[in-house]
Amino acid sequence: MKHDRLETRQQQAAQEYHEPPSPPRERMWARIDAARADQRRLVRPPVWHTGRFWWPMAAAAALAIGFLSGRFTAGPDPEQANQVLTENSEQGELTAPTDLVELPVAEAENHLVGSDGPDGPINDGSSAEKPPAESPRHQLDPQIYRYAAAPVFSRAELLLTRFRAGEESPSNGDGFSHQASGLLAETRLLLDSPAADDRQFRRLLIDLELVLAQIGQLTTTRPTEDREWIADGLQQRSLLPRLRAQMPDGTTMAHISGGTK
Amino acid sequence: MNEQRLIKRILAGDAAAERALYDDHVDRIYRLTYRMTGDETLAEDFTQDTFIRAFDRLQWFEGRSALSTWLHSIAVSVVLNGLRKVKRFRQRETALDETTGGGVVGKSGDPELKRSLHRAIDELSDGLRLVFVMHDIEGYKHQEIAAILDVPEGTSKSRLATARGQLRDCLTQPDSRSIREERL
Numbered sequence: 001m002k003h004d005r006l007e008t009r010q011q012q013a014a015q016e017y018h019e020p021p022s023p024p025r026e027r028m029w030a031r032i033d034a035a036r037a038d039q040r041r042l043v044r045p046p047v048w049h050t051g052r053f054w055w056p057m058a059a060a061a062a063l064a065i066g067f068l069s070g071r072f073t074a075g076p077d078p079e080q081a082n083q084v085l086t087e088n089s090e091q092g093e094l095t096a097p098t099d100l101v102e103l104p105v106a107e108a109e110n111h112l113v114g115s116d117g118p119d120g121p122i123n124d125g126s127s128a129e130k131p132p133a134e135s136p137r138h139q140l141d142p143q144i145y146r147y148a149a150a151p152v153f154s155r156a157e158l159l160l161t162r163f164r165a166g167e168e169s170p171s172n173g174d175g176f177s178h179q180a181s182g183l184l185a186e187t188r189l190l191l192d193s194p195a196a197d198d199r200q201f202r203r204l205l206i207d208l209e210l211v212l213a214q215i216g217q218l219t220t221t222r223p224t225e226d227r228e229w230i231a232d233g234l235q236q237r238s239l240l241p242r243l244r245a246q247m248p249d250g251t252t253m254a255h256i257s258g259g260t261k
Numbered sequence: 262m263n264e265q266r267l268i269k270r271i272l273a274g275d276a277a278a279e280r281a282l283y284d285d286h287v288d289r290i291y292r293l294t295y296r297m298t299g300d301e302t303l304a305e306d307f308t309q310d311t312f313i314r315a316f317d318r319l320q321w322f323e324g325r326s327a328l329s330t331w332l333h334s335i336a337v338s339v340v341l342n343g344l345r346k347v348k349r350f351r352q353r354e355t356a357l358d359e360t361t362g363g364g365v366v367g368k369s370g371d372p373e374l375k376r377s378l379h380r381a382i383d384e385l386s387d388g389l390r391l392v393f394v395m396h397d398i399e400g401y402k403h404q405e406i407a408a409i410l411d412v413p414e415g416t417s418k419s420r421l422a423t424a425r426g427q428l429r430d431c432l433t434q435p436d437s438r439s440i441r442e443e444r445l
Contacts, residue, residue, distance in 0.1 A: 018298070020291065028305055032283070
């Protein structure tokens with residue numbers, strides 16, 4: 001369709017559109033290599049783990065199992081729980097004590113206040129307790145926790161991409177800080193999970209924790225230099241490529257969040 | 262090096278082969294990502310992401326297309342998805358052009374034409390802009406574009422014609438902004 005070509009002057013002007021500089025080959029290769037090194041440590045998942053249907057199910061199940069096992073291995077005074085159980089059983093009914101320690105899992109789920117059932121979050125009104133130091137860590141494959149981490153990494157990737165593109169500004173900085181603080185809490189939960197037993201994965205979580213903490217402290221009054229310093233840190237740590245390398249194939253931020261921002 | 266042999270060496274863990282693949286294709290892919298984003302950081306990001314994904318999926322490459330075509334398909338996907346995440350990027354770039362481009366005579370010798378045309382290219386949809394950039398600016402052939410985008414060659418030509426038409430329409434319309442500036 002040569003008859004509809006632009007005029008010669010217009011074609012020449014078009015050649016200058018976003019004219020690229022020489023590619024920084026070594027810098028890009030160093031980051032690719034770093035991300036590949038992280039990737040090589042992941043065990044390739046079985047076929048049924050892949051696909052847009054299965055990984056959210058695995059993530060939800062892992063979180064639910066993690067919360068349940070944490071709740072039921074957490075230790076209040078066992079004697080108190082046993083006493084309540086004994087009293088209730090003498091009365092001919094089994095009701096959930098305030099602190100769930102000895103009850104079988106299925107019965108406890110039925111009595112939890114605000115519970116959505118085995119697949120949903122648990123809210124029994126009691127404060128979350130850290131499991132005692134001597135309680136065993138559950139034996140789930142850490143790979144499951146990595147798939148549970150994928151939504152966190154995807155939201156972090158979006159936040160950091162927008163931050164580095166300069167979308168964070170004094171007018172919406174508090175919104176960014178708030179998002180970063182939320183992601184920081186989730187990152188710290190991952191750091192406490194068995195997934196962080198892997199050294200490379202742990203290093204990624206630590207780097208992410210640091211950057212999110214820095215962004216979380218940004219307010220509208222902090223100088224521009226702070227933002228630039230954080231952006232430089234992102235670059236030097238190759239954090240974005242490393243985050244993307246952790247996400248399952250076919251996972252995009254648009255898919256996870258249900259839309260782009 | 263023969264493509265099949267290169268791929269075998271990469272899959273066997275040969276680091277030099279990986280670097281060879283990268284060196285063979287990085288320039289062209291970087292140019293494409295930079296043309297589409299106009300931002301050095303994003304272009305580097307997308308280029309890196311392309312190669313990371315390519316190495317990860319190389320074992321499933323069946324050789325039905327050229328390796329270059331396959332790589333570019335990944336790059337296009339990365340760029341288009343990435344641009345959707347950074348929606349406001351193009352508006353910032355247009356603003357920068359307006360404030361910094363005044364009085365500079367580029368190679369085309371007509372700064373106003375350059376400004377208007379670049380603004381018009383920015384206004385194209387991502388899909389049309391991609392075909393225009395690939396064909397009219399970077400010199401890809403329709404056959405290659407069609408293979409990369411996995412569309413018929415006719416579709417590539419049609420999109421290009423649509424893009425050119427929209428650009429011509431933008432350029433022939435009076436630019437109200439520049440007329441206002443001249444009056445001032």
